[in-house]
Amino acid sequence: MIFGLFGKRANRRSPVDTLFARVAESSRLPALYIGGGIPDTFEGRFESLTLHVFLVLRRLRELPPPAGDLAQEFIDACFAYLELGFRNGGISDIAVPKKMKKIGQMFYGRVQAYEAALTAAVPEALAEALGRNACALEAAPALAAYMRAAQQALATADLDGIMNREELFPAFSIPEAAHGA
Numbered sequence: 001m002i003f004g005l006f007g008k009r010a011n012r013r014s015p016v017d018t019l020f021a022r023v024a025e026s027s028r029l030p031a032l033y034i035g036g037g038i039p040d041t042f043e044g045r046f047e048s049l050t051l052h053v054f055l056v057l058r059r060l061r062e063l064p065p066p067a068g069d070l071a072q073e074f075i076d077a078c079f080a081y082l083e084l085g086f087r088n089g090g091i092s093d094i095a096v097p098k099k100m101k102k103i104g105q106m107f108y109g110r111v112q113a114y115e116a117a118l119t120a121a122v123p124e125a126l127a128e129a130l131g132r133n134a135c136a137l138e139a140a141p142a143l144a145a146y147m148r149a150a151q152q153a154l155a156t157a158d159l160d161g162i163m164n165r166e167e168l169f170p171a172f173s174i175p176e177a178a179h180g181a
Contacts, residue, residue: 015163016070019056020077022168027052031172036146037139046082046103047134050110051147052169053078058115059154059162067159079104110134118151142174 013021027048038044053074060071079100086099110133117129126147131140150169157165 014073016073017077019163020053020074020081023052023056024049024081026169029172032143032146035139035174036143036172037135038143039135044134046106047110049078050107051114051130051134051143052150053107054111054114055147055150055154056162056168057111058118058151059157060159063159063162070159070163078107114147118147142172145175146170146172 028045032038032048033040033044036048038048057071057074060067060074082103083096083100086096087093091099113129113133114126117126120126123144127140127144130143130147131137134140135143153170154162154168157168162168
């Protein structure tokens with residue numbers, strides 16, 4: 001009987017886990033790596049995941065309760081996913097906490113940098129932050145435009161929209177100004 005309980009629990013997904021899975025899937029779209037200049041490496045995938053998680057987290061924190069509680073659950077789901085990735089990648093049980101501490105510092109550093117860049121008076125600040133952290137410098141303006149479009153799309157979503165909207169993020173495209181550069 002006890003094994004049946006574990007099996008049923010493993011098959012259940014909370015709404016926050018489902019939301020995180022959708023965000024993680026969006027962070028792996030090939031256009032972000034091809035046109036957005038994000039390297040298709042473990043580090044690049046972490047950077048793409050971080051910027052997508054940041055955008056959803058930012059919106060959740062703007063919404064009234066219970067969105068704040070869901071924001072914490074969302075972060076917990078993100079870090080559980082990253083920890084599982086380390087464990088599945090063969091990182092030893094002893095090394096996982098050290099890796100998670102480093103990933104946590106990197107994540108929160110990116111969140112602070114992107115928040116400051118999104119609210120900066122200078123529009124180029126976001127491209128500069130992305131060029132330092134997530135992508136090739138020449139692709140940073142296109143990735144910044146994508147982030148701003150995603151932020152605008154999320155700004156119209158209430159909690160139900162975030163939890164249930166089919167597409168949380170716009171399709172990635174290279175702005176016309178970047179085509180001629």
